Amino acid sequence: NKINGLAFPAVNNAIVIFGLGYGVQSLSQVRWLNECQIYYWGDIDTHGYAILSQLRGYFPKTQSLLMDEDTLMSCKNAWGKEGKVHPSDRLANLTEAEHHIYTRLKQDHWRNNLRLEQELIPMSYLYDALRLHSFHL
Template identity: 55%
Template sequence: AGLAENGFERRFGLRFDEPLVRYRLLDHPGPVTDITVPVSQFIDPGTGKVFITENKVNGLAFPPVPDAIVIFGLGYGIQSLSSISWLKGKEITYWGDIDTHGFAILSRLRQHFPQARSLLMDQATLQAHLELCTEELDSKRFTGELAGLTPDELPLFAALKDNTYGKNLRLEQERIGYGWLLDAL
């Protein structure tokens, strides 16, 4: 590991600034429902369902769901969840932006948690929200290949790469109507 990813500190058993995981308990009536912990201290909260959203706003606005938590605001930092073995036994649903990076993050998540499903990352959602789309910068687009997408997701990712629906189209998840989320859940 060298000095990357706190290699020196790890090698000599020193404390280091770990990535943080922020999550909300979605069916908890108590006073503490929004929790941030170092990844090594992220223990199983005892729920069967785990939602992961790319953006913080969506995690904060996520509605109550029985037996569930929502992890949010990680973006590509989703890689930090790979060491959390208890997630392997959970029902995981990922909700990201409908853009090249949203699908790249989903594919990366499935490298460690192949059971992960996507939420509102489909052609119907995109087409219903075309007027709310923005443009990805050419320099910021992900144009590689993704092995971790389903047969339903691959054509949409290809269409985004090929500009089928518009130039460098992106639909940020926070632009999708709240009613769409409620219906999808």
């Protein structure tokens, strides 16, 4: 997301790549990324998890950031509605926890076509997540 990419805090020894969506395939040829720890922060919706799965297919060490159930539940006031839901029932490259959320989204467990856009997650959550992962701000 452009807003979050531009507002992302300065982190030592890190770069932020944003605005690609399903275009993450363009990164697949950047071989030096295989040597990096990659974090993906996308919307908590079916397409956000599909993009995460796609990216992890190129870079298996990729970890999701703020795409967990705790974040989703603590941001209920920012919930919106996803337009067209991703068609796949199973995404190959999600962790068990990520797949659990993806499945619940597909089943309308919390709300019909639930979506939490990343730019609506408070920046304080991002700072806490970065500290949790030992980033030096």
